[in-house]
Amino acid sequence: MYDYHIIGINHRTANAALLSAVSLNGQRRSAFLGSLNARTSFDGFLLSTCNRTEVYFKNGGEQAILEAWAETVGLPLIPSEKLYAHSGVAAIRHLFQVACGLDSKVIGDNEILGQLKEAFVFQKENDWLSGIWERIISSAIECSRRVRKETDFNKGSISTPYHVAKIIERETATDEPVLLIGAGDMVKLSLKYLKMVLPQRPIVLTNRSIEKARLLAEEFGTDYFHYGELEAKMPHFTAIISAIQVEQPVFDTAYLSKKQPALLFDLGIPCNFTSEVASSHRYYDLDTIAEFSATTLKQRTEDARKVASIVDEQVAQFEDWERRRVHYRKLVEIG
Numbered sequence: 306m307y308d309y310h311i312i313g314i315n316h317r318t319a320n321a322a323l324l325s326a327v328s329l330n331g332q333r334r335s336a337f338l339g340s341l342n343a344r345t346s347f348d349g350f351l352l353s354t355c356n357r358t359e360v361y362f363k364n365g366g367e368q369a370i371l372e373a374w375a376e377t378v379g380l381p382l383i384p385s386e387k388l389y390a391h392s393g394v395a396a397i398r399h400l401f402q403v404a405c406g407l408d409s410k411v412i413g414d415n416e417i418l419g420q421l422k423e424a425f426v427f428q429k430e431n432d433w434l435s436g437i438w439e440r441i442i443s444s445a446i447e448c449s450r451r452v453r454k455e456t457d458f459n460k461g462s463i464s465t466p467y468h469v470a471k472i473i474e475r476e477t478a479t480d481e482p483v484l485l486i487g488a489g490d491m492v493k494l495s496l497k498y499l500k501m502v503l504p505q506r507p508i509v510l511t512n513r514s515i516e517k518a519r520l521l522a523e524e525f526g527t528d529y530f531h532y533g534e535l536e537a538k539m540p541h542f543t544a545i546i547s548a549i550q551v552e553q554p555v556f557d558t559a560y561l562s563k564k565q566p567a568l569l570f571d572l573g574i575p576c577n578f579t580s581e582v583a584s585s586h587r588y589y590d591l592d593t594i595a596e597f598s599a600t601t602l603k604q605r606t607e608d609a610r611k612v613a614s615i616v617d618e619q620v621a622q623f624e625d626w627e628r629r630r631v632h633y634r635k636l637v638e639i640g
């Protein structure tokens with residue numbers, strides 16, 4: 306069990322600004338893996354979401370991981386005091402806790418399992434990954450399935466896009482259109498909840514890929530326009546959701562109306578709006594939106610002990626399987 310390791314940073318150890326700065330999302334993921342493989346023989350996978358960046362790996366390579374990470378995000382080093390590391394059983398337990406939403410910023414998060422699956426499939430399809438990880442991920446998925454079946458831990462809508470839709474409902478007029486910038490998972494979820502909470506509200510999309518914007522607009526029945534028109538059209542919207550992948554904030558005060566503060570939701574990692582915009586408009590980032598989850602979080606916290614027990618049981622099952630696997634390998638070597 307001691308061959309398994311994790312190095313990571315998440316919402317518990319760092320604020321949104323630092324998480325944004327060290328994120329390995331988008332093009333950074335491939336750049337990081339390329340840099341890492343040039344340094345060492347990497348056997349593992351990378352999980353990078355809005356609220357965490359974690360590297361799961363076998364054997365050694367910690368220094369190579371930190372060097373490649375820092376190089377990819379353009380920092381002299383990754384702040385060691387903000388990192389956590391687990392090995393052996395603790396690494397497996399952490400992965401299982403992540404998979405079932407027990408370690409999420411919003412506990413019981415329903416999106417993390419899909420993100421974990423995608424991270425594993427990406428690594429499997431684009432790089433070398435030993436077979437043991439298939440068993441580990443399968444065990445993590447089984448742990449999550451048990452939690453969903455045996456508890457109410459993952460029930461209810463407390464995702465970030467849901468809260469965004471509720472804030473827009475509360476703070477804007479019924480005929481004010483909503484602008485969404487991007488075409489990734491966060492925008493798709495935002496569309497889903499906007500349609501559920503505000504079915505009659507006009508919604509407009511834009512994205513750097515006009516084809517992706519068109520397809521999303523057709524799927525959800527919204528309008529769309531070319532990204533090149535954004536600077537001219539953006540000031541006319543008072544409710545704006547942005548979730549695009551950028552290297553640094555791209556939307557400054559020139560993009561927004563000077564007559565009245567806009568209602569802005571910055572769901573990008575890194576942040577999409579500049580700090581000047583954040584201070585002069587009604588601005589919500591991932592940290593501030595999460596504060597609206599208090600009531601549902603209280604309900605889910607009541608189920609947390611049940612979830613922890615299920616995690617313990619699943620970890621024990623994996624430990625037993627691992628012991629039998631190691632024992633069998635020794636018998637093969639002897640005999």
